[in-house]
Amino acid sequence: MSWHLTHDQLHRYATHTADDVTAMSAEAHLTHCSHCRDRLPTDEAWLERSWADLRDIVDRPRPSPLERLLTALGLREHTATLLAATPTLYRAWLAATVIVLAATLALAHEIPRGTLLFACTAPVVPLVGVALAYGRGVDPAHSLASVTPWAGPRLLLLRTCAVLAPALTLCTIAALLMPAVTTVHETVFWLLPALAMVAGCLALGRWMHLSMAGGVIGGGWLLLLTVCTLLDGTDPLQVFSPLAQAGWATALALLAAVIALRVRTA
Amino acid sequence: MTTTSPRNGVRARGLVRTYGTRRALDGVDLDLGPGVTGLLGRNGAGKTTLLRCLATDLEATDGELSVLGRDPERAAERTEIRRRLGYLPQNPSFYPHFTTFGLLDYMAVLKERGGRRERHDEVRRALRRVDLYDRRHTRLRRLSGGMRQRLGLAAALLGDPHLLLLDEPTIGLDPEQRIRFRDLVSELAVHSTVLLSTHQIEDVAALCRRVLVLDQGRVIFDGTPAALIARARGRVWEQGTRPPRNVTSWRLADGRHRVLVPEGVHNPDSDERVPVEPSLEDAYLLLTGAVPR
Numbered sequence: 322m323s324w325h326l327t328h329d330q331l332h333r334y335a336t337h338t339a340d341d342v343t344a345m346s347a348e349a350h351l352t353h354c355s356h357c358r359d360r361l362p363t364d365e366a367w368l369e370r371s372w373a374d375l376r377d378i379v380d381r382p383r384p385s386p387l388e389r390l391l392t393a394l395g396l397r398e399h400t401a402t403l404l405a406a407t408p409t410l411y412r413a414w415l416a417a418t419v420i421v422l423a424a425t426l427a428l429a430h431e432i433p434r435g436t437l438l439f440a441c442t443a444p445v446v447p448l449v450g451v452a453l454a455y456g457r458g459v460d461p462a463h464s465l466a467s468v469t470p471w472a473g474p475r476l477l478l479l480r481t482c483a484v485l486a487p488a489l490t491l492c493t494i495a496a497l498l499m500p501a502v503t504t505v506h507e508t509v510f511w512l513l514p515a516l517a518m519v520a521g522c523l524a525l526g527r528w529m530h531l532s533m534a535g536g537v538i539g540g541g542w543l544l545l546l547t548v549c550t551l552l553d554g555t556d557p558l559q560v561f562s563p564l565a566q567a568g569w570a571t572a573l574a575l576l577a578a579v580i581a582l583r584v585r586t587a
Numbered sequence: 588m589t590t591t592s593p594r595n596g597v598r599a600r601g602l603v604r605t606y607g608t609r610r611a612l613d614g615v616d617l618d619l620g621p622g623v624t625g626l627l628g629r630n631g632a633g634k635t636t637l638l639r640c641l642a643t644d645l646e647a648t649d650g651e652l653s654v655l656g657r658d659p660e661r662a663a664e665r666t667e668i669r670r671r672l673g674y675l676p677q678n679p680s681f682y683p684h685f686t687t688f689g690l691l692d693y694m695a696v697l698k699e700r701g702g703r704r705e706r707h708d709e710v711r712r713a714l715r716r717v718d719l720y721d722r723r724h725t726r727l728r729r730l731s732g733g734m735r736q737r738l739g740l741a742a743a744l745l746g747d748p749h750l751l752l753l754d755e756p757t758i759g760l761d762p763e764q765r766i767r768f769r770d771l772v773s774e775l776a777v778h779s780t781v782l783l784s785t786h787q788i789e790d791v792a793a794l795c796r797r798v799l800v801l802d803q804g805r806v807i808f809d810g811t812p813a814a815l816i817a818r819a820r821g822r823v824w825e826q827g828t829r830p831p832r833n834v835t836s837w838r839l840a841d842g843r844h845r846v847l848v849p850e851g852v853h854n855p856d857s858d859e860r861v862p863v864e865p866s867l868e869d870a871y872l873l874l875t876g877a878v879p880r
Binding site: 373374376377380381382398399402403406461462464465466467468469470471472473476586 | 672708723742
């Protein structure tokens with residue numbers, strides 16, 4: 322470069338007070354002249370912030386599609402991060418759920434009273450997912466996560482939501498595809514028992530590992546179905562009768578109160 | 588629990604933790620402040636249980652405990668402790684398909700670390716501190732054991748913790764990384780309380796101004812490394828012949844035997860027997876009566 326910008330030209334360019342022609346000329350010159358670039362007054366704090374922003378944009382990992390969807394739905398960024406990470410804990414459960422529900426669906430269309438298998442299975446699907454979503458032995462990073470401020474009921478309830486969403490959706494889809502489904506009750510008859518059992522598992526989690534609590538509740542469900550089957554003249558589907566549904570709703574309300582109390586005092 | 592510790596320390600009085608009928612901690616009294624304290628003991632001595640109690644991961648069965656000036660039994664205070672706590676568990680495991688950056692970002696969210704930009708900056712700082720920045724986009728299943736260990740350390744460092752609890756942190760680290768680890772821990776210990784549980788006595792010798800030795804859930808020594816070494820003076824020998832079986836000894840590379848003679852045990856005179864200055868390891872072995880022949 323055989324010439325350089327004057328101090329006045331540089332100052333006016335930096336403070337955006339130069340006319341358009343001078344500004345364009347100065348900009349073209351600065352592109353090629355390191356000497357004048359070095360003399361250009363800069364706001365170091367602004368520059369550092371800008372570099373940090375740029376570094377973050379270039380360097381940060383791309384959020385997963387689920388994380389982007391959750392953020393688009395209005396969830397806070399950190400909640401979306403935690404929720405999006407949860408499915409990685411239960412991929413095996415999710416795959417098993419799809420297979421089991423597909424099998425029950427196929428059987429329901431092939432054999433008489435085939436819907437009974439779905440009725441027995443659907444309420445347990447969310448329970449298994451919740452039982453495997455939190456705790457030592459089921460969460461690989463539990464030893465790290467268990468000593469963070471989020472550990473405990475807050476993280477457990479968040480992961481429960483992350484499990485319930487796909488579980489309830491899949492069960493509802495399977496119920497809609499069952500043969501001869503005509504009423505709303507026939508679509509969601511399994512919902513209250515499922516939610517009550519999940520609530521029971523969460524409440525029992527206060528005293529035992531969540532996976533063990535899931536086992537206890539699941540065992541209780543099997544026992545109930547067995548008793549209903551063995552009793553003379555009792556249809557196992559009676560556990561979904563209107564009277565039984567009232568019982569499930571009451572149990573759910575009571576257990577929800579216990580969980581709320583636990584969250585408040587934990 | 589009524590006892591209170593300094594806002595950057597730990598105080599325990601008569602701490603007990605049982606598993607069924609076994610007392611993993613049997614009345615531990617402890618005061619910790621800024622600096623690095625080494626925690627030594629045999630396998631099963633109660634080191635990990637003590638660290639998990641201090642880390643609020645386990646509830647003590649009995650006794651009084653205050654961590655960073657707060658009571659870990661109260662939910663709100665426990666959360667406060669966790670905000671200012673760094674804990675590296677023994678053999679930490681991770682989600683294998685996460686990247687190193689992704690895992691630390693997830694841990695930073697769990698630690699309630701700021702907005703996304705600030706959190707990401709902190710994650711980058713932590714990765715640089717453990718020399719994993721170049722591996723920030725590597726999936727965890729592709730990391731070596733030593734790298735995973737460093738990643739666990741990076742997770743513990745998130746949030747500039749006031750209390751850092753490290754359980755066997757140098758397992759799997761190569762000598763260069765161990766030096767770097769010591770440098771990092773020394774730097775942190777200027778303002779933070781660091782409790783370092785390890786079997787690597789040389790790490791304790793290099794880092795710690797204070798050492799605790801646990802045996803069967805009890806603190807059997809609490810003092811400086813120099814004081815522990817002083818207890819072993821006059822009881823460590825090197826000799827040409829193998830000593831009797833009631834003393835601890837091992838064969839050295841030059842064919843001689845290093846002999847540790849516990850108190851009250853007679854080591855018969857032998858040819859070429861020379862007293863030697865005990866190392867911290869000798870002193871620890873004499874204290875715990877470890878190393879069978």
